[in-house]
Amino acid sequence: MNEITFTINDQAVKARRGWTVLETARECGIHIPTLCHHPAVTPSGACRLCMVELRDGDWAKLVASCIYPAAEGIHVYTDTARVKNVRNWIFQMLLAAAPASREIAELAARHGVTGTRFAAKDPDEMCMVCGLCQRVCEEVVGLSAIAVVDRGVHKRVGAPFMQPTDVCVACGCCVNICPTGAMRKLFDSVRGETATKLTQLAV
Amino acid sequence: MRKESAAPAMAPFRLNAPGDLETLRNKIIESRDPNRPEIVVCHGNGCLASGAPKVAEAFKAALAETGINAKLMPGVKTTGCQGLCSKGPLVQIRPQGYFYERVQPKDALEIVEKSVMAGEPVERLMHKDPETGKPLYTEEEIPFYSLQERLVLRRIGKIDPTDISDAIAEGAYAGLAKALHSMTPEEVVREVEKSGLRGRGGAGFPTGRKWRSALSAIEKKGRPVYVVVNGDEGDPGAFMDGAIMEGDPHSVLEGLILGAYALGAEQGYLYVRAEYPVAIRHLEMAMAQAREYGLLGENILGTGFKFDARINRGAGAFVCGESTALFTSIEGKPGNPRPKYVRSVEEGLWGRPTVLNNVETWANIPLVLGRGGQWYASLGVPHSTGTKVFCLVGKVDNVGLVEVPMGTPMDRIVTDIGGGVSGGKPFKAVQTGGPSGGCLPYSLKDTPVDFDSLTKAGSMMGSGAMIVMDEHDCVVDLGRYFLKFLEEESCGKCLPCRLGLTRMREILDGFSRGEGSEADIADLTSLAEALKDGALCALGGSAPNPVLTTIRYFRDEYLAHVSDHKCPAGVCKHLIVYAIDPEKCTGCGACAKNCPVECVTGEKKEPHVIDAAACLRCGICKETCKFDAIFIE
Ligand SMILES: Cc1cc2nc3c(=O)[nH]c(=O)nc-3n(C[C@H](O)[C@H](O)[C@H](O)COP(=O)(O)O)c2cc1C
């Protein structure tokens, strides 16, 4: 059988083989917040906003629904105390990490988080380094005009070597996919001269 | 260790059948005179740092000077870590077994004349009984050794790790010969299952079960299957895997070959931290020698079984020890954890079934096969069988490598074996498992040290670092230390870890300045829970453990910081005040001279005072005062 049955919030749902829990939830109209997920690119499981709780009797565990494969008979819960605790803290940290992003503020507010206990490092920052722009450029456009540089807590995105690059063809895919609005602002630091000319021609 | 010097004691010959190993072993033993004196100088990391190479040179010079009879000529042998690192350089004299500590080059001549030539002890260099002060002659008499159960470490400190014949004489490859002679691969797996052995890399996953799942994965996907050694050991305070690879590389290699036989693997990988050049060199030599002897490569022990292994140098990041990051690193990509919910036994290296085990886990396999799974299961406690090697560090007298049966009470390790905190006071806490582990207080000193008991207490076994803390160690400071370490080591892929480690550390930074409230302690706890639940890999997922356990067991100390603005341990700079006891101060002025901001004043020969407002709290004055007059308020 190519159909899988399991439950989300005690409601029976059906998934096709190969679907993730998130895809199934979306298909059934159950909302799970996400930021780093986009159906067009490889999932990265990075933002962890899509965490859901798996339960089996006394056993419980949180998993990222955007990469967790739908499986027969599992019980998924999208709004437990543990899930909400993770989301709450991620939103609080996001509000401080990308305070200028309207999109993040709206999503956080939708989940009841309107303030943060953390001080913002840069009030103009919008990017939360989800890497979607880099993935769409590489996987969909087939170019590598955007790079994720540095490791760990210093991670950033931008043009390779942080210099505008003529590799960019100014297709705008990154601007479109960016969930925070940051790429609108970063765009000029990515596209080099050729690309700028191309956009002007197109206008 | 053997360098340019002569060929191994036995010219290599290819072993063409499992039975040949025993013949070779007997030959090696026969060729050696058990009464020949031997000077054994530890070349483990601790002893190397305290000057062991100069000591070894001094022994060679002393032997030349005495012009000892050429036939009796004693060997100077260098070994891996003998364990009692804080008392190095260590030297043992055979055949008597005299055990000397803190040996200096100038002691060499006396030892040669008295012990080597006349067979007499040099008592002043011996370990002293902590109670009576009597010299203890041999390892067997020293509690640090006699209370241990050294099985994995059995050859380390005895053999020259660069000479395979030394290892074979002490039983290396006997488990392999036995398995290839009389056991099917399935029987090998069953023996490992029977042993109850659990992985020593941190999580304690049952090794037999892992191998069994790999067999099921092979059934589905076919071969190749890979066997991999995790020798990344990045835990601050941990050095047992390095000591095993350096001191007895054959034990790891034999385990790996047995695993390959059990699973039908033809290729193995040893992923070793690049900061361990000696371990890498000794493993390379061990592999080259094993190939010469027909223990590795084509047609192993003449049975047609074929397996080879290669070494990969770790990329130098803590996170590369995580299984999926380790695989991506071996594949030549940046070592980041893979965001996937598939088990690595099914989809590991290059997407193939893969068994990854820790160095110490592999080193246990020859014991399991050599003496049987049932025997192994009788060691330790029911759900944690066998022994565990620990690196005992921090505020204990005997810092070093310790191996005890699983389930040994914490206090026995710290106090009876480790000699306790210097000065005889009880210890304050023990941190096991490094940055991912937990911190248990003195009141839990009888906790059996095994996987499940530690987890129940909120801590974890981790890799085996055991840091002993005393009253001068602050739990807030400990948390900050580990979080800072992990901030540098996080791969940055997932948000809770990339942002959360820093946010947790910042809250603790506040506590260390006396800023914060009980509500902040509650926030810190719930943020910590969010990291545990939300992080992508176990680096971020276990990072909150030190903070969570110290909040659980040392809540008063947190409250002292935020409510009373005091650091009871006297560590957090913002919360301590240096002062001078006028009774003790002689007015020598040494402190005033050394203070970088010149905030100590006073007339000559009169008690001095410190201007608390200007004081940097660097502690230099306290260090310089010869009269112990400066104290922390
Ligand atoms: C951040 C991180 C670092 C790790 N480092 C090591 C390591 O240095 N050595 C090791 O054996 N296991 C390490 N592990 C555990 C491995 O992922 C894996 O569980 C282990 O190698 C499996 O072997 P075992 O079953 O023999 O314990 C680490 C895990 C994490 C999350």
Ligand code: SF4
């Ligand atoms: S606009 Fe440039 S950087 Fe953005 S996706 Fe297109 S090519 Fe890549």
Ligand code: SF4
């Ligand atoms: S610019 Fe946008 S898409 Fe790119 S990493 Fe930042 S938030 Fe993500």
Ligand code: SF4
């Ligand atoms: S928990 Fe930390 S180390 Fe692990 S994937 Fe996330 S960011 Fe990387």
Ligand code: FES
């Ligand atoms: S949407 Fe699943 S981790 Fe970001």
